[in-house]
Amino acid sequence: MRLQGIGASDGIGIGTAVRFLEENLDFSNIVSAGTEAEKLRLQTAIQNFRDVTTDMAEQVRNKLGDKDAEILTGQLMMLEDPYLSAELNQTIEKGQCAEAAVYEILTNYANLFSSMEDSLMQQRATDVIDLRTRLLKTLLGKQDLDYSQLPHNCVLLLHELTPSIAVGLPIERVAAIVTEVGGRTSHAAILARSLQLPAVLGVSGVLHQVKDQETLVVDGTEGIVILSPEETVLQSYQEKLLHYRQELELLSVYRNRKTQDADGNCVTLLCNIGSVQEAQIAQENGAEGIGLFRTEFLFMDRASAPTEEEQYEAYAAVSNIFQGKEVIVRTLDIGGDKGIPYFHMDAEENPFLGYRAIRYCLDHTDLYKTQLRALLRASSRHHNLKIMVPFVTSIEELRSAKQLLNECKKELSAQNIPYDAEIPLGIMVETPAAVQIADLLAQEADFFSIGTNDLTQYTLAVDRGNPKVSNLYTPLHPAVLRSICSVVEAAQNAHIPVGMCGEAAADPRLVPLLLFWGLEEFSVSISSLLQIRKEIGTWKISQAAALTKTVMAMGNTHDIVTYLDTQLSSR
Amino acid sequence: MVSATTKIVNPMGMHMRPAQLFVNTASKFQSDITILYQGNRINAKSIMHLMAACLKQGSELEIECQGPDEAEALAQTVALIESGLGE
Incomplete structure (x- = not known):
């Protein structure tokens, strides 16, 4: 049987199923053993909880950072609250058992918090409920998952992957993770990617469909879970896994190398990321900086927009990881297919042609300035941040963004808050309009980065999410290739740096063309990084020139694709 | 007993x-420390x-301190709120 979920962390895992079932926390059979006895039970449980949680917070801090640890330190703090202890004791004195006291009092607080208008308080309500669950488990003697009992090569099945579970995982024994809830941008997905574990999320009911000890194949790239696969299927996945590992092994020699073509000319190879954790992995995998930090991920899976302080911390952390190297941060790119519930954006007839990215931000200047201020502040230490404006279609948009940035600079100066006064402001070239006026934009932008995903979709008027036309979507269409070529040229004429951060930058077939045209920066996903570094190293400019001339003389996509495929496979 | 009025300045609030x-700071003192806000203590x-x-x-809000170290307690808690509570 095959189950489809959301492929949230690439790779293949094959192993035996271990289900982590939610514990039964029913305490209705427990009667109070007397006031003093119940108070003592509660005291002991709180002490145990405190010891375990203090350790856990320390580990989370080391592995995942302060932000995730805060949930746990907050829980410890709540338990130290003298009012809370008094209320718990009073409930026990009324003849209740310790479990009932914990349940009643913490439920009251959770309800109180969740009844408040403030969205951050909703989050606190969730924290209180988590505290209630964990404290009840301690009282009832239910263990958290015992990691020491996990067999080697297990596939872990969970309702949800939380930071407190992720931190204890013995990664060397876990082949993959499958959960019932969570999407590609969920906290769990980011955790799985940062642990580099193949993961399929959002497979509802999987805990009931899988038996313990059953053999599972998890394909985190495709989002598939196969239960008790037939011998032939299992074999083909084992080969795939082996191949995947060999490939990784072969590529690992490129980790610490420079990125240069066969003539020795260097280009810069950057990574696309969406979180601080990914920045860390990118760095460990040999990225020479960040070419695209998708900041909308900081805004997803939460109840309200991150504060200036929270954003500052994220940008400063990435800046710090890549000190001495550049970090290009794309300002909020929402709308289109990326909705954020708390922005209450109306449904649109044509969201991709609608109210999105810079258009939305220029109408919501408070939101935008909060982000710009956070970026400016985060730039003060290492001077390596660059700000990139998405979805630009006119020179006015660039000017408006620049004006807001200048306002923020003035405000910070007035408050004596330091920032990088020379912080570059560039644009993502991803609309046909920007391509057509690239020469004008290049006069006022500090850099260009070509976003080929949207550029291809808008140039070819193809929705790649629509299966009826998605076959028409390809960056190898002459119209897209000519656009890329002219944008690179416009940047060179104006002497500003130009890079590419769309998926096309990781397409080996495009590498020779981009090298010949003189693209300076390639920004790709972490999983393509070493592959592209290797690919770039195989091209002499003379060979790339000859190939590019032939391709650009061809009039249709089919010929171009066939030619490039033959050329690349015969090398 | 000593007291003073002050205002939350940090964007996130409490x-x-x-x-x-704030609790960590308040707990260092023996004095009872009470915040008066919208009629609540x-x-x-x-x-x-x-x-x-x-x-x-x-x-x-108003902060009210009562106890052996009330002056110092008031000074430190007010200063903390006015400095933006670490934000």
């Missing part, structure tokens, strides 16, 4: 982290009550 910081050493009070940026 949320988890600022509240943790809030124990400044209780993180639950502080968060439940929903003190936001711009909220005006």
